[in-house]
Amino acid sequence: MPWARLGGFGQGLCSNVLNPKAASVYLTLVPQFLTSSRPIAPQIATLAIVHVAMVLVWLLIWTSVVAAAHAAIDTPRFRRGTSRLAGAVLVALGVRTATAN
Numbered sequence: 001m002p003w004a005r006l007g008g009f010g011q012g013l014c015s016n017v018l019n020p021k022a023a024s025v026y027l028t029l030v031p032q033f034l035t036s037s038r039p040i041a042p043q044i045a046t047l048a049i050v051h052v053a054m055v056l057v058w059l060l061i062w063t064s065v066v067a068a069a070h071a072a073i074d075t076p077r078f079r080r081g082t083s084r085l086a087g088a089v090l091v092a093l094g095v096r097t098a099t100a101n
Contacts, residue, residue, distance in 0.1 A: 034043050
């Protein structure tokens with residue numbers, strides 16, 4: 001793939017910028033927030049800055065949630081419990097299959 005050398009950030013940026021759905025959302029939503037009596041460029045720039053700020057806050061929140069989840073999940077106790085639960089589910093499914101008509 002030609003964009004593989006860009007790394008994760010570059011790939012994400014390309015997939016977002018080249019996404020036709022994102023362009024259609026902006027083309028349908030942005031005009032309703034613009035006032036024709038004022039210059040358009042500063043209004044679009046303001047909307048873009050607000051959007052970037054909102055996405056930044058959203059992604060920072062998700063980053064902290066994922067980091068906290070990683071810290072909780074990446075323990076031997078959690079892995080042991082998950083393995084036991086998965087084993088119990090598989091045994092229960094086996095017993096159910098064996099006793100089914």
